[in-house]
Amino acid sequence: MxxxxxxxxxxxxxxxxxxxxxxHSQKAQIQQVVYRILDANLDRAREGLRxxxxxxxxxxxxxxxxxxxxxxxxxxxxWHTAELRAARDTPGDPGTELTHxxxxxxxxxxxxxxxxxxxxxxxxxxxxxxxxxxxxNMGKAFKQMRYRVYTxxxxxxxxxxxxxxxxxxxxxVTSPSETLFKTVEAALKGxxxxxxxxxxxxxxxxxxxxxxxxxxxxxxxxxxxxxxDRVDLxxxxxxxxxxxxxxxxPIAMARQLLGHQRLIGRSTTNAEEMQKAxxxxxxxxxxxxxYETPTKADKAAAGLEYVxxxxxxxxxxxxxxxxxxxxxxxxxISAGAERVAVVRAIIQAEQPTLVTQYLVSQLxxxxx
Ligand SMILES: Cc1ncc(COP(=O)(O)OP(=O)(O)O)c(N)n1
Ligand SMILES: Cc1nc(C(=O)O)sc1CCOP(=O)(O)O
Ligand SMILES: [Mg+2]
Numbered sequence: 433m434x435x436x437x438x439x440x441x442x443x444x445x446x447x448x449x450x451x452x453x454x455x456h457s458q459k460a461q462i463q464q465v466v467y468r469i470l471d472a473n474l475d476r477a478r479e480g481l482r483x484x485x486x487x488x489x490x491x492x493x494x495x496x497x498x499x500x501x502x503x504x505x506x507x508x509x510x511w512h513t514a515e516l517r518a519a520r521d522t523p524g525d526p527g528t529e530l531t532h533x534x535x536x537x538x539x540x541x542x543x544x545x546x547x548x549x550x551x552x553x554x555x556x557x558x559x560x561x562x563x564x565x566x567x568x569n570m571g572k573a574f575k576q577m578r579y580r581v582y583t584x585x586x587x588x589x590x591x592x593x594x595x596x597x598x599x600x601x602x603x604x605v606t607s608p609s610e611t612l613f614k615t616v617e618a619a620l621k622g623x624x625x626x627x628x629x630x631x632x633x634x635x636x637x638x639x640x641x642x643x644x645x646x647x648x649x650x651x652x653x654x655x656x657x658x659x660x661d662r663v664d665l666x667x668x669x670x671x672x673x674x675x676x677x678x679x680x681x682p683i684a685m686a687r688q689l690l691g692h693q694r695l696i697g698r699s700t701t702n703a704e705e706m707q708k709a710x711x712x713x714x715x716x717x718x719x720x721x722x723y724e725t726p727t728k729a730d731k732a733a734a735g736l737e738y739v740x741x742x743x744x745x746x747x748x749x750x751x752x753x754x755x756x757x758x759x760x761x762x763x764x765i766s767a768g769a770e771r772v773a774v775v776r777a778i779i780q781a782e783q784p785t786l787v788t789q790y791l792v793s794q795l796x797x798x799x800x
Contacts, residue, residue, distance in 0.1 A: 467519030469562050474512045477555035480548040481505050484588070487545060492591065500584050507577060511559075511570065540651050542592065549585045553578060590693040593672050596656050597695055597716060600626035601795035602788065603751045603773035605660070605675075606646075607727065608634065615784045616646060620653040622788030628675050628697075630660035630775075643669040658697065663689050673697065673715070678705060683712040699753075701734045703741055710748055717746065718773060721754025722764055727775045728754060736767040743768025758787060761794050770795065 485501035488494050556578040563570030604619055605628040606612060616627060627650050629643045643659060647669050650657040658673045659666040663686050666674040673695030674686060686696050698709035699718040709717050719742045724733045733754065742750045752769040757777040764772060772795060781787040 464519055466562055466565050467516050468521060470559060470566060471512070471516045471520050473555040473558045473562075474508055474516065477552050477559065478505055478508045478512075480552035480555065481508070483548045484545060484552070484584075487541065488588065491541065492588075492595070494591065497584065497588055497591065500580070500587075504577060504580060504584070507573070511563075511573070516566075540654055542589075542651060542654075545588065545592075549581065552581055553585075556581060586691065586693050593656060593693070593695055594715065596625060596654075598749055600656065600749075601771045602626070602792050603628065603753075603771065604778050604788075605630050605753070605773055605775045607631070607775050607779050609779050612642065612779075613645060613649065615779055615781075617649060617653075618784035619778050619788040620650065620655055622785040623792045624653075624778075624788050625655045626658070627655055628658040628660050628773075629671075630675075632661075636665075639665060640668060643671065647671055656695070658695065666690065666694065675699070675718070683709070683714055687713060701731070702738065703745070706742065706746060706750075710746070714748065716749040716751065717742075718753045719746075719750045719769075720752060720773075722752050723755025723760070725755040725776075736763065739764060739767040739769050743770075758790055761791060765794060765797075 481501050481504055485498060485505070488497035488501055556574050560571050560574035560578060563574055602624055603626040604616065604624055606616065608631050609615060616624075620627075627646065629639075629646050631639060631642070634642070639662075643657075643665060647657045656672040658675050659669070659671045660675050661677070661680050663674050663681055665671075667689065671694070674690065675697040676683065676686060677699040678701075683696055683698060690696065695715040696713070697716045697718060698705075698712075698714040699720075700706040700709055701720070706717060706719070719734070719739060721728055721731050721733050722736060722739055731754070739752050742752070749771060751771045751773040752764050752767075753773040756764055756772050756774050761772060772791065774791070777791065778784050778787055
């Protein structure tokens with residue numbers, strides 16, 4: 433039986449021409465496999481982008497992010513040619529049956545978005561590599577697209593955090609407590625959306641363990657989770673940002689390490705520190721201590737005058753902090769505060785959910 437063959441290359445050796453041949457059927461089979469891989473991954477990338485796009489549209493109402501998703505989907509459609517679609521063999525594809533248990537549940541919007549970004553990026557990497565066998569420009573095109581997806585992820589995740597920061601009016605800064613997790617969860621149930629892990633004395637092993645648990649807890653309630661003082665710890669536990677005091681790392685250095693996706697807060701005690709923090713690119717500032725407090729015994733009170741100054745002059749979100757509780761929060765609000773950070777008022781409360789609800793309700797009353 434004669435088989436059709438294709439000459440794929442030849443070379444000269446000892447004055448003889450050596451011809452390399454490959455059966456036609458085998459080459460066609462390989463091509464078909466490549467087409468199926470491209471088809472499946474174009475679909476995967478498009479589906480993942482669609483899921484991300486819906487959040488940009490309905491969740492964030494952000495035209496710029498929505499436009500970027502649409503652009504990327506159109507690019508995918510451009511590469512999804514009829515011959516690639518024709519290679520599809522869904523019944524014969526063992527991959528359609530397989531799902532990972534983690535795909536069955538998502539703990540939050542953030543987890544859902546991250547899983548889909550991962551899916552899109554993986555698919556684009558496959559398209560970049562196998563695409564080189566299909567079209568001379570496909571590899572380059574998908575490399576560029578993959579970088580655009582990284583940028584989109586960065587903008588979207590950063591935007592998400594920034595939005596939630598602006599929506600947060602009560603900020604819990606923790607202190608060591610035997611009931612830390614129970615108390616934080618009770619406060620989250622009361623409507624808390626911003627938590628800072630602050631433990632000035634624990635070993636790093638303990639800090640890593642507690643911060644990891646708290647991050648999971650906060651994210652499961654859709655709240656932001658910030659680390660006090662330590663950029664390395666914030667990165668290690670995938671926190672939403674870091675809070676830096678005047679003696680901590682410079683903001684520019686922290687920004688280099690954390691990127692623009694994560695939040696950076698700065699403590700300020702006077703007008704000069706406030707202006708500097710804003711100029712250096714802080715995302716929010718602490719304004720205090722409003723009252724003297726045993727939680728920060730070495731710092732003299734800045735008073736309500738500084739709160740009024742912040743109300744008039746801060747262009748970024750700011751949190752009045754220091755000695756604030758349910759008894760005096762209305763004085764702080766009257767001085768101009770719309771956001772407040774507390775330690776003892778919640779950590780030492782007998783009923784943290786109720787206290788949180790009360791503080792949040794007072795802060796929201798301002799806007800009515
Ligand atoms: C929201 C907020 N504001 C101020 C501080 C104080 O930070 P810092 O001055 O660095 O003091 P320590 O907290 O590190 O003792 C804060 N943690 N949070
Ligand atoms: C951690 C901290 N920073 C402050 C500042 O002014 O920078 S005041 C403060 C402690 C706030 O604790 P409490 O709510 O228990 O008074
Ligand atoms: Mg500090």
